Amino acid sequence: MTRRWQPAAFMVAIGVLGGFWIGSYGGLVFFLVMVAVAVVVSPPAFPRSVTDAEARAAQAADGRPIIYWRPGCPYCLRLRGSLARRAGRYHWVDIWSDPEAAASVRAVADGNETVPTVVTVGESFVNPSPQLVRSLN
Structure with a gap:
């Protein structure tokens, strides 16, 4: 914590x-x-984080993307700021508070904990542009 x-x-x-x-x-x-x-x-400053398991279960139900982030990350902050009011439409998972989330990021980011990482139902994006993330939802 x-x-x-x-x-x-x-x-x-x-x-x-x-x-x-x-x-x-x-x-x-x-x-x-x-x-x-x-x-x-x-x-x-970010929407309430959920665990990796909660985010995956919610994504299965509603199809909204999961955004993996960590506190202090300037790229996460840029993404959060660019989403503005739409930030609540995504499932936010803090990789520093959930080891399973960090493992999920490493699985799609060639073994690195690169954030933000956005996971949709069909694909994953490591450090995507804010415009791409806005278009996903």
């Missing part, structure tokens, strides 16, 4: 250290910017 929060905690720590180093109002502004970045890369 703590691994999921490491990128956000790192951003806050950088904000604190940088804020003290810069000092005055500039330091406060730097700290607030880093806290804002931490909020954006934190796990709650």
